[in-house]
Amino acid sequence: MKSSTPKVLHLISGKAMLFHSIDVAKEISEDITIILHHQADLIRKKIDANYENIKYHIQDVEQFSGTGGALKGLTLNSDRVLILNGDMPLITKESLELLIDSKNDINMSVITLKDSSGYGRVIIKDDKVLEIIEEKDCTDNQKLTKTVNAGIYSVKKELLDKYIPNLNNNNAQKEYYLTDIIKMAVDDNKSVNPIYVEEKEFKGVNSKLDLSDAETIMQNRIKANLMRNGVSMRLADTIYIDIRASFSGECFLENGVTILGDSQIINSNIKTNSVIEDGYIENSDIGPMARVRPNSIIKDTHIGNFVEIKKSTLNGVKAGHLSYIGDSSIDEGTNIGAGVITCNYDGKDKHKTIIGKNVFVGSDSQLVAPLIIEDDVLIGAGSTITRDVKSGNLAISRTPMKIVKGFFYKFFKKGK
Template sequence: MNSSKPKVLNLLAGKPLLQHVYETASKIEHRAIYVVYGCGGEEVRATFKDESKITWIKQDEQLGTGHAVKQALPKLSKTDDILVLYGDVPLINQTSLMKLITAAAKSRFSLLTAYFDEPYGYGRIIRDNNNNIISIIEEKDATDIQKEITEVNAGFMVIKADLLNEWVNSLENKNKQTEYYLTDIVGIAVKNNVKVSSVLAESTIEVQGINTRAQLSEAERYYQVVQAYELMDKGVGISDPSRFDLRGELQVGRDIEIDVNVVMEGKIRLGNNVSVAPNCVIKNSQIGNNVKIFANSVVENSIIGNDCHIGPFARIRPDSILDDHVHIGNFVEVKKSSLGKRTKANHLSYIGDSEVGSGTNIGAGVITCNYDGANKHKTIIGDNVFVGSDSQLIAPIKIHDGSTIAAGATITKDVDSDSLAISRVDQKSIPSWNRPKKK
């Protein structure tokens, strides 16, 4: 990966690779989850510090997959069925895992396999004339003929704990890597007349290990396209599934239209008849019914009421609440503020740390000056207020209901209800003015 970050912490759809594996494993009932970690493991543990279901087991030396599993054996009951997963294979399907568990219930040992047109890097499945699995040959130990085999070991297996304990402890490292291969227990099983049941993976992509940036990119796009089609099955219109990104959870209403290059992160809820134009980003937000989000807009950690218009080129920053029928236009930024029903700020304004009532109009170029260089202060604007263009409201300040702020004003004191506030230098006109000339 050419990264200082532990591989399993690289992100796919906004979550670490290991998080995907953990979430899939968590869906299988009655399973304790053990994670064996080595290089960079403390960073991995810190990332998952809130996951109380995980038991962490440290592998001090990285001596192979067999050695890694051996570290966990003292924690396991010998009557258990052990499901072995890999933290860098994030797209593993729960369906495939359940088939593995079912197969192992009969044979005591099941193995997930897949067919790859280009199987380079994977252990090859060796079968006898009766199509029984007799061994797995790793890439670096395979002959040229064996390398032509396209059925590969996907790595995932289910095995009775008593067998696993006995066979792992008998592994040897007589190979080119001088490592203890977990896959060698297949040959041991054959010698002990234990049939290895094979289960074919639902798809090749689900068993794709992530070892390069290119593989991570491929997995990301596959994952996003799958999510896009699942949303379309629910009735969501997505202009181009190959240019859609969901990095979290999305609840949807009816008749939603999502244009290209839209990124959604965290937990999001979209109401009915919502349209999202190109190049928008929505994070951890609730969007009401009949909302139009125009191109190149950002909504983050906010609540948007019904019938609102946002953008284009608008930014709704965290902890903002827009009531119904609010319009936020181009190049308007709203931060930690609430705006009442039918309030409009149509262009080129900053509204920060503010409470704005209903039916208020914020003109072009208006700034709520909320920061004095040390502390943030609040601006309160009442109902049916008109704030003229290019005005500055110096917080803390309160603009009462029905008042008018003249264009170009700098307001430093509270403004009474139904009054006009104006602060301008008197305009002068000098006749016969001689414009300066270049020397």
């Protein structure tokens, strides 16, 4: 991946690719073991922050490298073991069920490709797998095989207990191959069944290009599911939606919209090129070209173009254009004029602005926090408000306008 971030922690639609695999695995079983080596402590820390009751096994790579070496010394509890890869974020429960439902000794996923280069070849005869040969160990004739190993297996525990200790590294890579158990099983007259799967679902991620391809597939899946469940989208291919986001009621997303994090959108219209980050939006319209930053709650509110909301609660508010509202609480009936800024940061700390009901804040005003503006207040346009304002009052802070007669002609030395 050419990155300091562990491959399995790269994000796809807002979630680490390993977590996609864990989520699907948990739909199958609660008995989950993660095998780790490279940056194991970091990966384990991330997993433990998001999941409970995950077991771990650390691979002894110095002595037992390779996919088969990963299972050396691993204690297995269940009668049947499903072996997944942490870099396959697109697998689904339905496909895994195909692998675990059959009563064969081993079920393995296979894909038929036009170009099979780069994959281990699967030799099949009479609908049974005879052998898997890693590409570097293939003869020229074997490289012509189009059926390849998709990398996921369902194996009886008793076979793993027997075969894993007998794996060796007598191959071009000097690694212990998990794929060698297939030949061992065949030699023991065990049944090895190929399960044909779709490439796009069993796609591994080994580069930033693969990551981008997987992101596209996941996004299409997320958006198709949302549209089937009633979310309207204009030019869906231009929209990005985090897998953690949720929608309910009648929602409409216009082109270029980005929904990030655990955002909740309820009966709302998110307009062109707007961004929602971990926000709660209900019965509101946002944008176009607006940004709602984390920890904001917006209800029954109109947010117009070029408005940024950060860590604020707005209930029944209108903020039509060109405003920044940060660390604020604003109540119903209040209008925020164009160019209004809540000055929430003094260089050291963030401070809160509280605005009551039915407040009119004139254009180009600066509200310097900490500040409380009570109900039924007028703020004159162009004001800098530095003190609390009581209910029913007008607050205005402007330098008196001065007119210098004839100054234009004097300045440019033009007569009239």
